[in-house]
Amino acid sequence: MTEAARRLFGLDPRLKLGWALIAGGLIWHGGTPGLLAWILVLGALVALLRPLGRDLSRLWRGGALFALFWGALQAGLLWLDGAPSLLVLGQASQLALRLFALVLLGLGLVLSTPPRQSGLALAWAGRPVLGVRAWEPALALTLMIHFLPQCRRAMRGVRLGLEQRRLGLPLTRRWALFASAVLRALGRRTWEQTLAVASRGLDDPEAWIGRFPPPDRSWLAAGALLALLGVFSFS
Incomplete structure (x- = not known):
């Protein structure tokens, strides 16, 4: 850098x-x-x-x-x-x-x-309006920013896996298989992300008080x- x-x-x-x-x-x-x-x-x-x-x-x-x-x-x-x-x-x-x-x-x-810094800034800006609940949109923004690259990686991994297997399926069947595999992968990552939020205490309003x-x-x-x-x- x-x-x-x-x-x-x-x-x-x-x-x-x-x-x-x-x-x-x-x-x-x-x-x-x-x-x-x-x-x-x-x-x-x-x-x-x-x-x-x-x-x-x-x-x-x-x-x-x-x-x-x-x-x-x-x-x-x-x-x-x-x-x-x-x-x-x-x-x-x-x-x-x-x-x-x-x-x-x-x-x-x-x-x-970084997603965490964006969330802290949003919580700081929303605190005069939302009060103690300002951490909720901040957490949502942080998770969204963090989750989007994971979605891209999951879709790319599933697509590459289907291409390497060369199943020879019809287009509609291939897209259905792609969608179901992506949803399973994202569901697993969503659960992992939920555990990470809970283990780091990010579901606590005190965690979103930034010192700038x-x-x-x-x-x-x-x-x-x-x-x-x-x-x-x-x-």
Whole structure:
């Protein structure tokens, strides 16, 4: 890990979570020049946090395909509605760029912030509203972030196992077998995760009281970057 990536990883999780929430709103309401600026900056941050290896390149392709699918779907709906071609192309491409920027934003947040730190930041932010129950959404967020990579690994393992066995089953039977095997694997991991939560005392509100340092100059730098990208978003 480079020194710059180490600094990003060590930033206050409250700063990163709040920055991501505001950035998501700016991305969703910004124009095309702003979206291109967001993709450039967020793509550089993601590449900085983890070099472009096989796993990360697969995530990039998945995010791009996700954005292109919804962009193409919107283009088809607008075309069926009789919209002009330029309007169809403009709105569909803008939606694809917006979704891809949001994918990069989420990927950067996940890569730079451990699930436990994200949960502590969410509990801190929700305590003025939810009181002692703020730990519950924090625990849910932590488990969700922790569980998503396990889902990917389980699905990949089952798929590779079926390919290596070469059972020669029909497509519907193969998908049914794949789904049942994935559900069994995830059910086993869910039970293991439940035991881990109980054994570490994470079902106790006291476990979600974070002790964060006071804001420093990194907050000013993050705010300046956010303001600059916000200007591009509405230019």
